[in-house]
Amino acid sequence: MREEIMAVSAEALVGEVAKLKVLGYRLVTLSCTELDASNLDILYHFDKDLGLKHLRLTAPKAAAVPSISPVYFAALLVENEIQDFFGLRFEGLVVDYRGTLYLEEEALKTPYCRFSLRSADQREGPAAALDAETNHPNAEKF
Amino acid sequence: MQGIKRFINQLRAKSPWLLHFDCGSCNGCDIEILACLTPVYDVERFGIIHVGNPFHADLLLTSGTVNHRNKKVLANLYSQMPSPKIVVAIGACGLSGGIFREAYNVVGGIDKVIPVDVYVPGCPPKPEAIIDGVVLGLGKLQAPQERNGERKEA
């Protein structure tokens, strides 16, 4: 990537984001990618005068990430989207759809997780995970 | 009695009202459907009026794939339309799921949820093809007894 990327930890995240807001940055969006079975990579993209700046957070799937929507209201949709797609929990969301922003009950849970089909709530025990995998009509496609 | 029925059926096809519902399409088909209503193609010359209320509609034009959330809306709209009703599925996605068929939130074509009378292929179909499909559907409105499950392509 051409632009600078700064690594942040989950504890320092909200502070860093608030600092950027004071500096006059606009939140563009968040991009989430699955790294392996237990970790997600979240990129926070910011923009100021057509220049981009990225923050990189490596988040374990099991732990909740602090939401930046109290700082940037615009983050609420994308954080809800990541909750839908990856089953990651964001703490302190302004409006929390609880994983139903896009997906209905019968749809695939956490569809963007290639390594497991478990959602955050079904994390207890391998049996629940197996259920989620076999019950879904589209599960065999991926 | 039979004569009156036939008479009403003939009248129905003279000024059908259509309802358009976009299921999960990319907008390509929707803008072509809207283009049909505008001066260059102008389906209003056939007495066709675009309405927003399913209770007034004879024809249902649907485009796009069905997904888990909008299938309820689609079934709802279909059940609210008075019979006889004609469903025209527009575009490759409405026919079979098209390019999106493998996506995880896609159920498939329109006919997975409601019966379809006319299939209009294309990605997106040209307005001429859509008008052709609607006219084919009108033929079926006139003779609803011939409908029994038989399907034609536009």
Add this chain to the structure above:
Amino acid sequence: MRKTVIPFGPQHPVLPEPIHLKLTVEDERIIEAIPNLGYVHRGLERLADIRDFHQMIQVVERVCGICSVIHALCYCQGIEEIMGVEVPPRARYLRVMWSELHRIQSHLLWLGLFADSFGFESLFMQFWRVREKIMDISEATTGNRVIVSVNVIGGVRRNPDPEQIRWVLAQIDWVEAELQRLEDTMLEDYTVKKRTVGKGVLTRQQAYELGAVGPVLRGSGVAQDARQTGYAAYGELHFEPVVETDGDCYARNKVRFRETLASIDLIRRAIHRLPDGEVRTKIKGIKPPQGETVNRVEQPRGELLYYLKGSGQKTLDRVRIRTPTFANIPPLLVMLPGHFLSDVPVVTLSIDPCISCTER
């Protein structure tokens, strides 16, 4: 006063696409609006797992049919950046031409729908009549009306001959003349002003902080347009963004109308400077994309961002699409409260919602 919750959509006459807004109203006045999405969600980003990086062009074009050229452009530019492919100059200028044609047809479509949202049906018909000319140009130069599919990795697929280019110039002259005839009605008419001035006001500060993009941001007085970064050939065409300062529905209307005329100008300039030569670089033999990139372009609705990540495989690891309407929904939620229920269609349409983009 008792509060009532009124659903707006998913099936609504002014909305061509399904979106559901849960409106909490007190009497006739809106207090709160909560969006309910997911009616068009398909899961396109995930298709990158089974389609290779060439086939993904066809998929991203179908994120949204109205701005398919620009989606494909952004995707191709991203892949070209990772793979280090140089695009021939003629292809860069042709990309500008087709992007701007698409912007004109999208803005004309919106101007028509916007006129329809406040009940001015003859204006709707007029804009769509003019728009058909742009569709004809698309069909003549690419073979398709809506999903034109011209962008490929390394250039463009079609190479219009000089006679075709002259014909395009003549056609856009006609479009410009027709638009100038409609300008007076769309921007000066008493009824149009009555329905749009002072509706859905977004201050400069609010628009910037809420992450608004495109005409919503520029209507509030922020001169930001991704075309200023000079991708494709925009850097050589002396591009200037169109800005209005009032931040209401009328300002956004004015931005889009003036942008349509500016796009016609850009097409003329691109055609006059159109270089000769190849339109496509061969990319055979170059390794599949490895690395990550963020690419931004300007869509008719605003700034579009692609995040692409590849690991040297035929299929990409991640394709993340941030579309402009996705960024404009939070500003909409701030705009709606305080307005009458009858203004909801006008204010909602003023962000030019494209739901199939938003939900992908």
